[in-house]
Amino acid sequence: MTRAPHRQTRAPGPRPWAGYAAAAWALAFAGPHLYCGVGGSVGLDSALNREIVEHRSGSFLALNWGIGLFCVAGGLVALATVRPWGHRVPAWLLRGLAWLGFVLLAARVLDIYVQFGLGLTGIRPIPADKRDEYLRLARWFLFLWLPWFTLGAVAWGALASRLPRPMPPQGNAPPPARPHHR
Secondary structure, eight states, X not given: OOOOOOOOOOOSOXXXXXXXXXXXXXXXXXXXXXXXXXXOOTTOOSHHHHHHHHTOOHHHHHHHHHHHHHHHHHHHHHHHTTSGGGGGSOHHHHHHHHHHHHXXXXXXXXXXXXXXXXXXXTSSOOOGGGHHHHHHHHHHIIIIIHHHHHHHHHHHHHHHHHSOOOOOOXXXXXXXXXXXXX
């Protein structure tokens, strides 16, 4: 009896494409926020953006700086999973931060879907005088931002789900649980 050749399967572990995709997503998203954080306004010419630009405050600029720096940090976390210098970072921390990135992006996807889904289906009424602006925003969010955040969630989810779980050191393994006697 001949045996079928053994087919090797790839063991679970980080996939470089997921790390690079998550990093690219985070760094690409950081750019516009850092631009707005320094006061940039070129390209922000819609009615909603004009209102934001004309009434922006120090907190608006700081918020954009915060989001931009958060995204840069996320890009570095993603790169740390695929670059040699990332071995200096504890695996549990990288895994936790990758899952945090996924959860934040998945929550934003759900938020956009529910927010505009409720308005477009009539479950949440939109005042007649705001309907045109709402529909314009819905197009932007459903056809640009929803796919954008979905792409980020997929990249971060793929990264997080493929990072190995840290194993406890063999010498310091906790003792087996004792049976409970009554």
